[in-house]
Amino acid sequence: xxxxxxxxxxxxxxxxxxxxxxxxxxxxxxxxxxxxxxxxxxxxxxxxxxxxxxxxxxxxxxxxxxxxxxxxxxxxxxxxxxxxxxxxxxxxxxxxxxxxxxxxxxxxxxxxxxxxxxxxxxxxxxxxxxxxxxxxxxxxxxxxxxxxxxxxxxxxxxxxxxxxxxxxxxxxxxxxxxxxxxxxxxxxxxxxxxxxxxxxxxxxxxxxxxxxxxxxxxxxxx
Amino acid sequence: xxxxxxxxxxxxxxxxxxxxxxxxxxxxxxxxxxxxxxxxxxxxxxxxxxxxxxxxxxxxxxxxxxxxxxxxxxxxxxxxxxxxxxxxxxxxxxxxxxxxxxxxxxxxxxxxxxxxxxxxxxxxxxxxxxxxxxxxxxxxxxxxxxxxxxxxxxxxxxxxxxxxxxxxxxxxxxxxxxxxxxxxxxxxxxxxxxxxxxxxxxxxxxxxxxxxxxxxxxxxxxxxxxxxxxxxxxxxxxxxxxxxxxxxxxxxxxxxxxxxxxxxxxxxxxxxxxxxxxxxxxxxxxxxxxxxxxxxxxxxxxxxxxxxxxxxxxxxxxxxxxxxxxxxxxxxxxxxxxxxxxxxxxxxxxxxxxxxxxxxxxxxxxxxxxxxxxxxxxxxxxxxxxxxxxxxxxxxxxxxxxxxxxxxxxxxxxxxxxxxxxxxxxxxxxxxxxxxxxxxxxxxxxxxxxxxxxxxxxxxxxxxxxxxxxxxxxxxxxxxxxxxxxxxxxxxxxxxxxxxxxxxxxxxxxxxxxxxxxxxxxxxxxxxxxxxxxxxxxxxxxxxxxxxxxxxxxxxxxxxxxxxxxxxxxxxxxxxxxxxxxxxx
Numbered sequence: 054x055x056x057x058x059x060x061x062x063x064x065x066x067x068x069x070x071x072x073x074x075x076x077x078x079x080x081x082x083x084x085x086x087x088x089x090x091x092x093x094x095x096x097x098x099x100x101x102x103x104x105x106x107x108x109x110x111x112x113x114x115x116x117x118x119x120x121x122x123x124x125x126x127x128x129x130x131x132x133x134x135x136x137x138x139x140x141x142x143x144x145x146x147x148x149x150x151x152x153x154x155x156x157x158x159x160x161x162x163x164x165x166x167x168x169x170x171x172x173x174x175x176x177x178x179x180x181x182x183x184x185x186x187x188x189x190x191x192x193x194x195x196x197x198x199x200x201x202x203x204x205x206x207x208x209x210x211x212x213x214x215x216x217x218x219x220x221x222x223x224x225x226x227x228x229x230x231x232x233x234x235x236x237x238x239x240x241x242x243x244x245x246x247x248x249x250x251x252x253x254x255x256x257x258x259x260x261x262x263x264x265x266x267x268x269x270x271x272x273x274x275x
Numbered sequence: 276x277x278x279x280x281x282x283x284x285x286x287x288x289x290x291x292x293x294x295x296x297x298x299x300x301x302x303x304x305x306x307x308x309x310x311x312x313x314x315x316x317x318x319x320x321x322x323x324x325x326x327x328x329x330x331x332x333x334x335x336x337x338x339x340x341x342x343x344x345x346x347x348x349x350x351x352x353x354x355x356x357x358x359x360x361x362x363x364x365x366x367x368x369x370x371x372x373x374x375x376x377x378x379x380x381x382x383x384x385x386x387x388x389x390x391x392x393x394x395x396x397x398x399x400x401x402x403x404x405x406x407x408x409x410x411x412x413x414x415x416x417x418x419x420x421x422x423x424x425x426x427x428x429x430x431x432x433x434x435x436x437x438x439x440x441x442x443x444x445x446x447x448x449x450x451x452x453x454x455x456x457x458x459x460x461x462x463x464x465x466x467x468x469x470x471x472x473x474x475x476x477x478x479x480x481x482x483x484x485x486x487x488x489x490x491x492x493x494x495x496x497x498x499x500x501x502x503x504x505x506x507x508x509x510x511x512x513x514x515x516x517x518x519x520x521x522x523x524x525x526x527x528x529x530x531x532x533x534x535x536x537x538x539x540x541x542x543x544x545x546x547x548x549x550x551x552x553x554x555x556x557x558x559x560x561x562x563x564x565x566x567x568x569x570x571x572x573x574x575x576x577x578x579x580x581x582x583x584x585x586x587x588x589x590x591x592x593x594x595x596x597x598x599x600x601x602x603x604x605x606x607x608x609x610x611x612x613x614x615x616x617x618x619x620x621x622x623x624x625x626x627x628x629x630x631x632x633x634x635x636x637x638x639x640x641x642x643x644x645x646x647x648x649x650x651x652x653x654x655x656x657x658x659x660x661x662x663x664x665x666x667x668x669x670x671x672x673x674x675x676x677x678x679x680x681x682x683x684x685x686x687x688x689x690x691x692x693x694x695x696x697x698x699x700x701x702x703x704x705x706x707x708x709x710x711x712x713x714x715x716x717x718x719x720x721x722x723x724x725x726x727x728x729x730x731x732x733x734x735x736x737x738x739x740x741x742x743x744x745x746x747x748x749x750x751x752x753x754x755x756x757x758x759x760x761x762x763x764x765x766x767x768x769x770x771x772x773x774x775x776x777x778x779x780x781x782x783x784x785x786x787x788x789x790x791x792x793x794x795x796x797x798x799x800x801x802x803x804x805x806x807x808x809x810x811x812x813x814x815x816x817x818x819x820x821x822x823x824x825x826x827x828x829x830x831x832x833x834x835x836x837x838x839x840x841x842x843x844x845x846x847x848x849x850x851x852x853x854x855x856x857x858x859x860x
Contacts, residue, residue: 111691111692112691112692113691113696114692114693114696116693116696116697118693118696118697118700119700121696139334142342143342144334144335144340144341144342145341145342145360145361146341146342146344146345146358146359146360146361147342147360148358148729148730150728152355152357155357156779157783158779158780158781158782158783158784159348159357159359159782159783160359160360160361160363160782160783161360161361162357162358162360190692193691197690206690206691210677210680210681211329211333211677213680214328214676214677214680215327215328215329215677216327216328216329218327219329227676228676230700231676231680231700231703231704232632232703232704233636233676233703234636236326236327236511236513237511237636238509238511238520239509239510239511240509240510240511240512240636240637240638241507241508241509241510243634243637244466244468244510244637244638244642244671245466245467245468245469245472247469247634248469248472249469249631249632250631250632251632251634251704252632252634252637259324259326259327262324262326263323263324263326267324268324268325268327270327270329270330271329271330271334271336
């Protein structure tokens, strides 16, 4: 059995935000405390999770335009996805033979699962979280054309904008950045109004929108 | 192998056509009908609380499980085909209701000349204008014959729209290029969100004839002729890849299944994977099907009538695996099973970037505006280097953040980091698409057969696609793209990026789930698998339903047409075949 590993998020970075813990009970962290949040990891080791968190933060940084991957919990999201059926290619056609160097219009033909792609890719990023932001960007530019980087970039966007039930988009920070209201049940009275003006209803998550939801996220599947 | 008690009719596939046939046959004839669906049971109560983009629209929860079975794809018959290992250019549904559960609901009719494509084109332009390697043909049924069935399908679904041609009288505001219809749509058009209304205004200014997309997503409460009531759409934006939370979008489970469940003579068995159609020694009569049930046991289900209603891919594959009919040979041109594989030219003709926010999260799968001024043969092709065309669609389907974050104008070069984030945040709700849906002609070189290398989970060969675009499709795309850019500018675009055009068929880019052919209908058993009633030419108690019977793509989305064809087949079986089971044509 693997040793329990944790990702420590500082409470000030996600201060005052709604976080979904492992058992999916939302709880609120309060800012201005030195308490840190220990999130159990399902796939990554702690050093891997720190590298992923740092790299995702360079892809989608916290800057003058607002919070980024760190605040949204993107590393937690990616960890859960890799641990779940997507990470092990549960729904992908994986029968042999695998062909190499195939044209892009036939899609990814490789044998490696997302888990394997991450594990391999992370080997080249050892110590990444200890570098300065400028050094980190240089390092990422070197791997920009790899499958690993394209997965990391795609998963970072997913972790920013998924429903919070998946571990990312903590407190709907991603949705607030783009003015997306989440699964809003009815726009009947608004859909043909507000022409030319931003209409930004307060975001709601799936659990808030639909209390009777029996929705179970795919990463929790056995 | 266990043999089950015989039933009157077995239907393979529990999507739109399979459940419509079950309901029609079961309620009008009293026959015992069994539907075999390989996916799981679904019902309307499954959908509330499932508006999750990640699991449904990104991880594609409602689609077939590709780990069990996929297709292989190549561009021409000299290549070795590669399996579609993850979803790309189309998304086949699975489970009761099939892809009809997670569709958008866009429901145009086909243009009248689509049904007689070969003879009308030759008549107007001469045979010399046809591409040398085309294999287009007439359907053996005309639009005039189809019109009453289209009307029935529209009433069953409650389509919201605006007629453009009632019995020959053109009506401003509808699609003035459409074929004649006997009556107005059952319900008025849906609401038109901002982006689509900008498109409508611009199209009018340019002299085009915009009209609201016909929609299976109700504009108002509606009760259909079967007594099924559905509420109006709330424009939540979760149609495509989702089941409807409230039942406003017509789906097989909210429109047909409630009627089926009331009848003792119809049953739907989910988790039943049909592997073969079994036929009698002389090959003239189907005896039933074998399937693997939800416990993994292989069973034989005898039946008097067999229907294949399992979409383009599986209908074709089942005939090939069962050895019914002669497989198509592209070298000799002989054989029929697998021929005339077509997709649909679907391109983002123009991506439009605005100064103003668009509130794109609001909408429905079929809320939007279309322009058909360059569709079919409604414009003259005498001086043009191609035949046929298609229509523009400016839809407001609901805008999903994971799918659409980071779509940027060409002026932005960054792909990650602060500059990228800043631009992506700015453009996120200021971007819209002018789509184009065009005809894919049928060619001798585009077909389906069995793959020699790759197998499904039972060890049966996968279906193999040999498919590419022809010059005609590439030239259509070249012709319409500047017109889309002009429309975008007229909408007040700040920046526009245009379609790069069609090169090779891209199996990795989602286009549409509108694949046709493989078991096509026609007037001659030499060039088609089924007659114009969907009845197999050699095996008269075997019928094939759905888009596999469509001889070649029309630009319009096909769901309404396959429902109309299913009504026609059901009528003919009840009125003629059951009285005298024999060839209908």
